[in-house]
Amino acid sequence: MKVPTRIPRQLALPRPQFVRPFHQSIARTANVAPIVGTGPPPDPPTPAARNAQERLDRRKKHAELLKTAKEVRSAQDGKSSGVARRFWKEVTVREVDGALQVHLDARPLRHPNTKAIIRVPLSKPNLASALALEWDILTSAQQATKQHLIPLTSLICRALDILDDDASNSPEATKIRTTITHTVLRYLDTDSLLCWAPPAGPHDRRNDAEESLRDVQKKAAEETVSYLTTNVWPGITIEPVLDGHSIMPRKQSEGVREVIQGWVMGLDAWEIAGLERAVLAGKSFVAAARVVAEWSEGSVGTGHAVPVGRFSVEHASKATSLEVDWQAEQWGEVEDTHDVNQEDVRRQLGSVILLVSGTGKQHY
Known part of the structure; x- marks a missing residue:
């Protein structure tokens, strides 16, 4: 006699069918805002400058803006921190004792290390004038301590150091x-x-x-x-x-x-x-x-x-x-x-x- 095979109820019953509904939103027309601007339309975009002169003009303008911002910032920092501006008003070149000297008002310019007066030969008036111009564009005494702001002064002092070293009687x-x-x-x-x-x-x-x-x-x-x-x-x-x-x-x-x-x-x-x-x-x-x-x-x-x-x-x-x-x-x-x-x-x-x-x- 055959024993009836039992089928699990979960397998005997049909599986429920899950229906996933699809929804569709109603299409709506776009509402265009009215134009309320006045005046002429803006200029069309221009291509990037390819001319060397245009790039140079742009950089000069950018440098002027940076310089203005730096001056404003320096003035503000000077007021807040108490940093004094340069103590001289005029920079002149004078002939003293057979040499050219740069004077900050009445003070002669000195070597930053030896404190000796910087003496330029009489045969180099252009060098002395350029040295005076370098100090005339400084805005504070603090800038004179930065070597990259006084490169010509550093170069002249290098030559004077060699002169002193050549004239010394030391073994070195x-x-x-x-x-x-x-x-x-x-x-x-x-x-x-x-x-x-x-x-x-x-x-x-x-x-x-x-x-x-x-x-x-x-x-x-x-x-x-x-x-x-x-x-x-x-x-x-x-x-x-x-x-x-x-x-x-x-x-x-x-x-x-x-x-x-x-x-x-x-x-x-x-x-x-x-x-x-x-x-x-x-x-x-x-x-x-x-x-x-x-x-x-x-x-x-x-x-x-x-x-x-x-x-x-x-x-x-x-x-x-x-x-x-x-x-x-x-x-x-x-x-x-x-x-x-x-x-x-x-x-x-x-x-x-x-x-x-x-x-x-x-x-x-």
Whole structure:
């Protein structure tokens, strides 16, 4: 006899069907608000400025706004914190005891460390005027403690320190001069003007004159090197330290460094201080040496042999930044970076020219 199989009730009964209702909202028309504005319609948007002059005007306007805001903030901070504004009203240049001195009212400008009066040779009136202008634009005595606001003062004091060090009778005399010489000669092995790009390939960029980056670098280097080996270091040969076929820079031939080292050690205090500033600014020893040699009023100056000013601030800054400018023209420049760096290099090279140049008749 078969035993009936029991089916669970849950399986025997049909499962309930769940119905999910769908709802649809009633479509409504949009209510457009009436136009209540008056006046002419706004100007259409203009594309971003691509012209260099437009970018320059925009940055100047932005700088003026920042300057105004800074002046307002400085005035407010001065009232709240009690910081006194500058204690001088007028800045003048006077001839005292055979030298030029910058006076803040009746007080002569002094060295910040030695407290000695800063004396500029009579043959450098432009340098003294620029120094006076640097102090005339300061708004408070506190700004005079910030080195980046008085760069020309720092450069002149560097030259005066070298003068004092050369005149001292201590066993460590000329220590500053020796240190500067060793520092600047290190840049000769990695000179930015002597490092050339590899030969151009078929797809590399060329300028309007069908020149590659290597061609432009080679032309600039050969012009400066020819000037130096003809008027400054006759008889020596300066080779490129990196010509694109190697990743390791090579040193100059034997005897070249000794000749150049003797030339650097023979510079006067103003010239060697200017050489140091120019080398650090452009990362090029040969470009800095040409600036000093062409513009100096001292014995190393070659202004009598070639026209003075041929290698200007603009030429020197372009020569030391050929690759950066080339890449910026191809890929675009970074605003507030490339342009700021270029202006800073021009400022430092300009201060070097002011430092070493003069009328040619020095009085100390």
